Amino acid sequence: MRGFLAAMYVGFQIESNWTNKLRWALYLLAYPLGSFLTIMILYGVFGKTSELLPFAFYGNIFYWILTMVFFDMAFSVHDDREHYQTLKYVFLSQTSYRVYLCGRAATRYLMALAAVSVNLCWILPVFKLPLHPHWGLLLAGIVFGYTLAAGLGMCMASLFLVAIKLDVDVVDALFGGMFVLSGALFPPTAFPRVVAVIAEFIPISGWIEYMRRAISGRILSEYLSNLNVSQLFGRAALGAVAVFIAGSLLVAWGSRQAQRKGYIDITTAY
């Protein structure tokens, strides 16, 4: 637990100590807006003719929270190894690398949640998004979200541990693919049948739809409308746990491989 808290603290310092706290708070609040701008503008243009935009808006917000965590975790390997050259010290310490990554993920997740929560205070009334939250379901969803994001982040981190020349473009491409398939912006029913079926069983899809229902209290599209909240709960929980276990195993394997290959303290200047 001490290692986890220390990792959270390190994460917080890396994220925030580049400026004073007031400016950092403003940065934190402004940061997600860029990602929601497109939807806001499209909402203004097509909003009157489509019921789809609350679906897209919520989906975009929840996907953004996940990306903040897994992008940061993937990049933290490269950053700690090449930029700050501190990865070797993390491996030398008593804390396992998995715990360190989970601590970093927790900080990022809390920051993303805080930024989204504050912004939702004005987004919800301005865009008249449906809001009938079920607080218990929402709280459970937040826990699943962390588990899912940390799991995905560990999968990405393991990839960066064993590959020293990977560019962030690789992470961008993976996120782009998941964004398309997850049904964050539009129901994957728009895809050809085979792709739509694959999309339905991606763990992120279930979690995002669960969170939409938990916050809006409504079914916002036909996508996964055949599942009730309990079934979505089960799917989101199962998906999150499965991804977390997979991520943990991959990080353990990646750490061993990186140590064996001498990748823990290597600097390539890429």
Added chain:
Amino acid sequence: MKRLLRLYLKTLWARAYVRIFGQMREATWVVASIVGGFFTMMTYVYLYRTLNAGAEFGGIIVLGGLMLPFFLNVLWGVATQLYWEKEMGNLEIMLVSPASLSAFLVGLSIGGAIHTLLRSTAVLFFGLVVFRVHFVVAHIPQAFLVFIVTLVAMYGLGIVFSSLFLYHGRDAWRTADLVMEPINVFAGTYFPARFLGVGLLAVAALIPATLGLDALRQLLIPTFVDGILDWRWELLILVGLGALLAFVAQWALRSLEYKARRDARLTLRWQ
């Protein structure tokens, strides 16, 4: 004078070479950037299809997908480059050499534009084939001219920002991260810039990609009716913007380099 010019061109080529060929050495980088661009394009094509928007939105998105890698290259490959060179310890080596920083940045821009062109063309190709988008081929020479002028202006903007990032540290990196998506949106990558409304459009027009993309859409998409100005006016504004940015870039680079030397920030890492 001849010796200086020779040195300038040699520096320019040396940096451009790394960008053109060095970036091609890792297959994963090339594939990932093309796949990433394609996925972004796919997301918005399907979103518009779901919204039952007009057929012209396919072309709008494909052209946005063509320009997006250039914008990302300008931001992460040119604007933040001096910051990364400083962090890696290369900047001090570059500064003690007789080569000029501006030659280094121009080389970086030319090399970056060439290697990004290959990736952008691949994204465009997949967009055309997969989404069956049709363009007007009669205006290709005009579109090519607009495209080149837009790139010159965009990379000029990148060099202006690189001077700022030379002086600043991690805050510059954070700023780039913060402005990336809003600039992308204001440039009208995912929709016609006219959707922004007059107020935002006035600000967005300062980003070269906004007018460039709008002009390209007017020239290549037969049913595109949401243009801002006539494409000829947009081209003229882009030429002016390019010249202005080239001048500002030279001035900013000199001023910020002096300021960074004076404040001992050229070798300051991890700040």
